[in-house]
Amino acid sequence: MTDNSGKLKAGNFMQALESIRREAERLTARRELPLDVRAALDRIIALTEAKFDLGGDTE
Numbered sequence: 001m002t003d004n005s006g007k008l009k010a011g012n013f014m015q016a017l018e019s020i021r022r023e024a025e026r027l028t029a030r031r032e033l034p035l036d037v038r039a040a041l042d043r044i045i046a047l048t049e050a051k052f053d054l055g056g057d058t059e
Contacts, residue, residue, distance in 0.1 A: 021048035 024044040027033070033041075 017048050
């Protein structure tokens, strides 16, 4: 897998985080996932629903 982190524009952190959360929510709908994978996805969803203080600009 290539590293495309340099393509992120300034201010894209919240959009990237939202994208990760949506993908984790989509994956949890799959029935064949092992319990530990489902638990990890649930943690990702819970952690990405939090609010962040981005240097004075709270998102």
